Amino acid sequence: MKPTKQRLTILLALSLLFCTASFAQVPFERIANADQEPGNWLTYSRDLQGHRFSPLTEINTQNVSQLKVKWAFQGPDSNNEVSPIVINGILYVTGPNVAAAVDGRSGRVLWSWRRAIPSDYHSIGFGHTNRGPAVLDDKLFVATLDGYLVALDLKSGAQRWSSKVLDYKTGYSMTMAPLAIDGKVVVGVSGGEAGIRGFIDAYDAKTGAPAWRFWTIPGPGEPGQETWSGETWKTGGGATWVTGAYDPELKLLYWGVGNPGPDWNGDMRPGDNLYTCSFVALDANTGKLRWYFQFSPHDTHDWDATHVPMLFDAPVGGVKRKLIAVANRNAFYYVLDRATGEFIAGKPYAKQTWAKGLDAKGRPIPAADNEPSKEGNLIWPNLNGATVWFSPSYDPQTGFVYVATREIGARYFKRETPYKVGTFFAGGGEDELPPDDASGAIKALQAESGELRWEFQLLSPPWAGVLSTAGGLVFSGSNEGNFYALDAHTGKPLWDFQTGGAITANPVSFTIDGHQCIAIAADRVLYVFGL
Amino acid sequence: MRVFPGTALFLILSAGSRATPQQSPPAPASPPAAPDVAAGKRNFEGHCALCHGIDGGGGRGPSLRRAKLARAADDEALKSLIENGIAPEMPPAWFLAPEEIAGVAAYVRTLGKVPPEVLPGDPARGKAVYARSGCSVCHILAGEGSGYGPELTEVGARRGSSRLRETLQNPGKTIPEDFLFVEATTNSGQTIRGVRLNEDTFSIQLKDQQGRFHSFRKSELRDLKKLRGETPMPSYGSTLSAAEFDDLIHFLASQRGNP
16 A cells, blocks of 8 residues: 555654654653753752752842742651652652642642552661652652552553562662663662662663662672672662662763661671672663772661762863762762772761771771770761761852761660561661750862862751752751751852751752742641742 | 571561460469560660660650650550551561560660669658749749749659759759750840750740740841850759758659659
8 A cells, every 4th residue: 555645644643743742741861951941850860960950040049038938738748758850830749659740830739649558568777758759751650668669650640550679578668769761760779777688670661671680789609799708698788779870971870879787787797798888880771780989898887878979070180070979978078980980089078087088099998996886986977977868969050069968976886686587687776966966067069079168057967958059049958947048159048948847858949830949848748939 | 597588577477476376264364474674675776776776865766765755655555656666757566576575665664764762851841942942933843833944743753863962963964965055145235045945057946034935036146155064053052951952852753743
């Protein structure tokens, strides 16, 4: 049958229809080119490079003092850690085993989805939480506490597919926002206090079929296994509970790996315990390890390296380099070459007493008395570290990295801990210093060196992430409920609002009807602010 | 042999099940074994210390060094709470056997309880010392007095006699962790001294000795002094005799809460 003019017209009309439909969706190219649509927030950190920077300028240093609440959304769960996805005026939010689409104009729910949490599910070492969804094409992706990666229809919330990632009965869980890359959805696991063996998984975004798995604790015969003794690798920890970053040009995925198990008793697992407390760079197509960098070898303080990596290019010694940076829980700021993992710079950004410094390759030089003990050893920072899971921000306009910083020490204890499936496998604990002996700060660090540029003091060690904007602003929140804006160049406070609930989430920015908004969760409530 | 994780879990769940086997009438009740506090301490350190601190002083979770636990009115409630957790923050200790849970509960109770002591002095005379020394100007005890300082209705359950004696002699040395005396000076030069009621990065709320509340934006303050180690409570070291001290301490130590 030969094509007729009429048939060609129909084909043309159909292809136009499909173009329109796919444009209304979120193909990977839109996520990779996030700067072309600053009014949307299409991936956890807005861009794949982990910047949590908004190019929007309507809210700026001149008018931020007039910021007002536009609406508030009451969620079902306390201590909400969600970082919403925003597409064309609709906010997609999650909580533990729940998701919803919320109208950006009114704050009213458009659809919601819930998956029952099994009665025998237990969070071990953390609260019931979820840090946000991911989007790709026509689907929203949610990781559940009981171990499923679920794909929902963006328009209705109906389930398209679900894949079982893990068995929660053995101590695993998922709390993080998945990362959608080209054709795949990547997830990590929680359970570092339960003697799990950590991994990072990729699934086919269309079907949910497993694409690859990277074990963060190498098995027998694999490189790195020699850093474990005997059977200790089987309960070695290495959770991967914070969303990573992606370089679409190098096609490398960067992910932080958590603490070894048991947390505080290192006698039970001699060796460096790879790849715990490391960044790993994985080939996005195969999941194969390209390089790793271990920040805290043989960690005994629970200092997960589960942070959002920040990818940027900057001159080092007069040569422009592809860099990856992180303010680590262990109180050091690190800059590495993101193609090779080569150590470039590192220095403390908060009080620490556990290391004398870093050697030429970035390995810590241990200080005396830096280990948990039977009687207790006072060490800075405490187990939650100088910063934790919440996001830093990289501001391309100032060249600064903003870090919500915790200045707090603790007395670390070591205990015997037998492994018992699906229970705490911690090997000790800590006593935090009294509240008035601890404090917090937002610190601005020169991105390529870690030099301190300014700091803004907070009453207590924070638990909220940072957003920077092209309006010259830095937004973050406090444990005492303050949501506030600082001048990105100086750290001067310009605006604050008492939300009434502890802020344990990351801020995002987007537009509704063409006007810039800022959103933050505070306890159960998601607030949206605008001028 | 390494037990396959699923199998081990099944065994644990089976062992911990509360199913009552069919059996003939129960044997005559023998007195229940006293909870094993030492084992409870070990389990506490293994499973609870992550959040509550290795000695129960608090951390991610609240301090348990208190006579009354807000969510556990009695020992049965405490055991039930340990077994079932507080969703979503506190995981249940479903993996502990009932006697182990009883041990943890007994250990937790030791954290906040000061055992009754054999004390010199007479509590009835101590009550009179309390009244004439002006304690009720600042403290409420059994519903009577002024609410500037901490309530003393159950002070005897929280504090031993030596601690009470030290506080009366040298109050600045035994200030509770959550108590802070501050001096705020406004930009216009007014100075307020008071007890901090609340504080965040941008504001602070105080109560002065007359019981008036003050709320300041920190940007309105020229100076904010945190007077650590200071308290409006005077020392009674030189104003009371040794016998009066014994009487007063005995009286305070017997204050163990509203019925």
